[in-house]
Amino acid sequence: MNERRILSLLKTGQVAFRYPLKVYYQAGSSDFGVSVPKRNFKRAVWRNLLKRRIREAFRLNQEHLGGKSFEVFVYYVGKEEESYERIEKSLVQILDDMAAR
Numbered sequence: 001m002n003e004r005r006i007l008s009l010l011k012t013g014q015v016a017f018r019y020p021l022k023v024y025y026q027a028g029s030s031d032f033g034v035s036v037p038k039r040n041f042k043r044a045v046w047r048n049l050l051k052r053r054i055r056e057a058f059r060l061n062q063e064h065l066g067g068k069s070f071e072v073f074v075y076y077v078g079k080e081e082e083s084y085e086r087i088e089k090s091l092v093q094i095l096d097d098m099a100a101r
Contacts, residue, residue, distance in 0.1 A: 001033035001073065009073050016097055018090040020078030021054070025098055030069040032058060036076040050076055050087075057088040064095035 013026040034054050036047040054074050074091075 001031050001071075005031065005071070006033055006073055009071055013071070013073070014101075016094045017077075018093050020076055020082050021087065021090045021094065022075045022077050023091075023094050023098075024073045024075070025070045028069065028071045031071045033073045034076075035074070040079050041081075046081060050081065053084045053087050054091070057084065057091045058095075061088065061092050061095055064092060064099055066099045068099060070098060 009024050009026060013024040016023045016025065032055075034051045036050045036054075038047065041047045041050070054076065058072070058074070
């Protein structure tokens with residue numbers, strides 16, 4: 001997902017929030033992006049770990065979208081590292097909300 005598409009998604013997309021994730025989305029082509037802020041996680045190791053957890057949770061649970069395609073951008077808003085189970089639970093709730101709309 002390139003910068004231009006992310007910016008348009010942030011401006012025109014819908015927002016869903018379940019701690020520690022904030023998700024911007026809109027119907028359209030299937031595309032996925034993740035951001036973990038350097039402000040909260042100074043070391044790249046921790047940012048990459050959280051991004052891997054988010055991507056894996058999305059990959060394993062995208063069937064909750066019911067075959068619909070969305071452009072999705074996930075922003076990690078937590079200040080501390082969360083477990084995979086917590087991230088997955090939040091993401092599943094958001095995906096269920098997206099599919100219902």
